Amino acid sequence: DTGVSQDPRHKITKRGQNVTFRCDPISEHNRLYWYRQTLGQGPEFLTYFQNEAQLEKSRLLSDRFSAERPKGSFSTLEIQRTEQGDSAMYLCASSFGDRGGVEAFFGQGTRLTVV
Amino acid sequence: QQQVKQSPQSLIVQKGGISIINCAYENTAFDYFPWYQQFPGKGPALLIAIRPDVSEKKEGRFTISFNKSAKQFSLHIMDSQPGDSATYFCAASKGRSNDYKLSFGAGTTVTVRA
Numbered sequence: 420d421t422g423v424s425q426d427p428r429h430k431i432t433k434r435g436q437n438v439t440f441r442c443d444p445i446s447e448h449n450r451l452y453w454y455r456q457t458l459g460q461g462p463e464f465l466t467y468f469q470n471e472a473q474l475e476k477s478r479l480l481s482d483r484f485s486a487e488r489p490k491g492s493f494s495t496l497e498i499q500r501t502e503q504g505d506s507a508m509y510l511c512a513s514s515f516g517d518r519g520g521v522e523a524f525f526g527q528g529t530r531l532t533v534v
Numbered sequence: 535q536q537q538v539k540q541s542p543q544s545l546i547v548q549k550g551g552i553s554i555i556n557c558a559y560e561n562t563a564f565d566y567f568p569w570y571q572q573f574p575g576k577g578p579a580l581l582i583a584i585r586p587d588v589s590e591k592k593e594g595r596f597t598i599s600f601n602k603s604a605k606q607f608s609l610h611i612m613d614s615q616p617g618d619s620a621t622y623f624c625a626a627s628k629g630r631s632n633d634y635k636l637s638f639g640a641g642t643t644v645t646v647r648a
Contacts, residue, residue: 452635452636454636459640460640461540461623461625461638461640461641462623463638467634467635475635510577510578512577514634522568522580522583524580525577525578525580526577527576528576530575
């Protein structure tokens with residue numbers, strides 16, 4: 420499978436715990452995005468990497484959230500001290516930049532439930 | 535503040551019918567308008583996309599119509615099939631401004647009745 424891969428698919432955690440999600444983009448894609456989607460809503464942008472550089476962060480990304488993309492390959496999204504409001508689907512997408520375009524391909528997402 | 539407004543929230547269509555979903559935007563810097571299809575528990579899948587230099591793009595049973603002056607675009611699903619039952623999202627981004635993040639509409643749930 421050469422698509423965007425996310426792990427885990429589902430995560431249930433207790434409030435206050437830390438969680439980390441992983442995203443493996445399509446191999447030749449230099450741009451990687453994280454989005455959050457709550458039930459009945461469209462995905463909302465969280466952050467974006469070009470290669471290993473984090474170029475933009477949404478105001479939705481509180482200081483409890485951190486994302487990395489070491490060596491411009493896979494990316495991790497960590498949420499510290501989880502809250503019930505963090506329950507959502509976390510989506511990763513990737514795209515190839517030079518096409519002037521933004522054909523972004525999404526992974527299957529990680530469904531987070533904070534109890 | 536949602537930058538792309540999508541309607542209707544849901545629609546029901548008979549098999550073989552036409553589904554029409556509409557989106558509107560305000561920011562004239564948007565220059566790339568994709569549509570995504572999402573099934574329950576899955577990530578969004580890119581369906582079709584258009585740039586403002588054309589007024590229509592067709593791929594199979596899916597057609598995007600784009601009205602630059604009205605800042606509106608729509609997705610038409612022709613000959614709707616039960617397998618088309620899904621949630622559809624319109625989106626927009628500003629590629630020429632090197633701003634590639636997507637702003638999504640709230641989604642339209644399409645149900646195709648056999």
